[in-house]
Amino acid sequence: MRAESLTVEAYREENTGNRSCLAWFAIGLCACFLFYKYVLQVSPSVMTADLMQAFSVHGAGLGNLAATFFYSYLIIQIFSGPLLDRFGARYIGSLALLVSALGTLLFAHADQLLWAEVGRALMGVGVAFATVTYLKVAATWFDAKRFAFLSGLVPTAVMIGAVFGQVPLAHVVSSEGWRRSLELCAILGVVFAALFLLFVRDKANAQPAAQQTRKVGWQDIINVLKRPANWLLTLYSGLAFAPLAVFAGLWGNPFLVTSYHLTTTEAASLTSLVFIGLGVGGPVFGALADYFGKRSFWMFLGGFMTLVSVLFLLYCPGLHNTVLSILMFLFGFGTSAFMLGFAMAKDMNSLLLAGTVVAMVNTGDAILGAVTEPLVGYALDLGWRGKELNHTPVFATQDYVHAFSLLPVYLVLSLVFLFWITKMMKKENLVNS
Template sequence: MNSSSKIPWRVWAIWGLGATFFLYAFLQRVATSVMVPDLMAAFDVGASALGGLSAIYFYAYMAVQLPTGILASYWGPGRLLSTAALLSAAGGFIFATADSFFIAIIGKLLVGTGAGFGFVSTLRFAAVFFPAERMALLSGMTMMMGMAGGVIGQAPLAILVANNGWRTTMVGVATFSVFVACLIWLLADDQKLEFTGGKIQSPRISKVLTRALIKTQTWIIAGYGFFIVTTMFVFSGLWGVPYLVQIHKFSLPEAAFSASLILIGWGLMAPLMGWLSDRFRRRKPALVISALGSFATITPAVYVPELEPFTIKTLLLMNGISISGMAVCFTAAREHNDTASTGTTLALVNLSVIAAGAIMQPITGWLLDIGWSSTMFEGARIYSPETFQSAFITLPSSAFLALILALCVKETHAKQLDANV
């Protein structure tokens, strides 16, 4: 199977549905950012608690990454995706109807658990059913779908929340996941599909884990993934909207749209970055350029005072374009490991990426609360420009650390380097 024209339509359809589930997962990932004042008022909590609520999604997401890689190899990624979508939908309904902060946490936990299977299962499906030379492109296209979900979870979701309330809106989001789950279940039968590598390999779990864990390059690339996405998770995913509303006096829809420009830039550029990486058979340049661009754009966006709205939006868009090279790190990690460890390797890198949200969102919220001067408005906390700038030290410092790690990545020249340690 050497060309896309010979790939069965069902394979494309299931990959597309998997990518659509990742769109939903990413929407859930950033949705809290447009509901900050609503959730603070509904549950009577501050930035630290709200950051913790948002991070619960990431904790659950992280917890299932290694099981995802293993289960996708044993059970098949298609059936795993449909089950995960239903679980996430159940959590979405619980969150939307929660009458206490504790119940909201349970809902977010289930949403993150189900959503955690989406990205790795979709990439695992692509690795099995598509030619290897298309992996970076498909990774980028899957990322693009995720970024589309992030964009929908910003300004469009903010408008829906403003018009219908956050509870009704999130019920609708959960219903969408049920629809996706049903379609995947109807189409997915991994054992009846024609795939590129014979049969889905089922090596011993201990061997799979050991092979992936002993590779130094796997850990370097995973660390890179952690730091390069911090801007997206911290700024676009949660704290950027209140920052733009409170400090730059944007309206909520305008702030949500501006924060989503990081996702728009990322989503538009990720497939192209993947294609260029495949075309020139180079992985390292994309990683280095991404880190440099992220540092150069996010630093002035949060530390230069009295910027014009157009300048802020341009910097955020350029930041998203810059960090789109992160999509290549999944392909680079895969090429530094043997083919039998593909699912586990992808899961390890994705776990590290998600850990950025789980760790950096609540840390930033904690820093905000440390500098809070007890100012409130309609039940929500108001923070000063100095407080935001102190809390946002997580952004440029993470980009700088990503650059250091990118320089330590060994170039694979788009070849499987099973012997590298």
């Protein structure tokens, strides 16, 4: 039976068998899209010296180059939800994967900074649809009771992609060079796009008949934007996730190399623990929230765990490798609780607008990532004492600590916004949140 032709009755009846296989296969391909997104997002972290040398940039320049990904991501993210709600995941997702693969190929062959920025921007354009596509498919193919758990699996896909973008990619960069490594990433994107086009189908969930046929209009989108709680969740999400994106996605590796005298590969292995913690914590927090309710409690717990971990990492130098590894894991584990914010957002808005709401909340990650990566790079340049190695600036441990001091501030603010959101939702009697 084709997915497009499934009726509401068939959807309700087919909880196993063909329907279950279709649903899990679709969500699996969406997870591959997320995997690919984070391979591309964190890839500069294992080629920082190569990129600074190739394009003759320092800390702020590299931060801006990496953040170009977030600039375009941010712009497209605004439109990704409405586009998916209106046209479905199959063709939009396939096209998005192709665009990101094209951007990766352009970046790999760039010999000028401008073309590298264009390539990096195209990567951001394509992968801006990844998280929204996953959560849109989860909302329309699966029972609402599973949504927190399924959204908790997003960090698992992120973890696999980000870990692949650390140690394995670092080995490929060492042996093949950064350009050839990105060419292979581009080929992977084309393969995922083909699979997406062939196997993902758009299907109405078991919603009221009026919602199945009604198209998303501008008034629906305006109603989403008018809700203060949606904006607070957007700010919370960005503040909670930005420290991980900045530390593990770009500047953490050189910090570990400098502070603990590690090789790039050894530092990448430690950074991978952040993403492993993220991948483990996502389904754990999702399952706990589904079983016990009170999502905000688990979000507070995760945020506090992240804050403590970051404070120890930054302000307790000379940590033993075992303690350092545990803190890196807890950094990611605690951060994963922020994904419960998407379940909160879905509960507060119509299922018809799942893509739009998810895109709005996810915009917070892009905004804070786009601002913070170059800001940290600029702070590093301010403390730089002129030391270079192979025409590449070398920063001291204290420079990194000063630049990273912004991260605990973000985490404290995220907890403040979460407290505010919780008070608002109690007034609306959304008890599960």
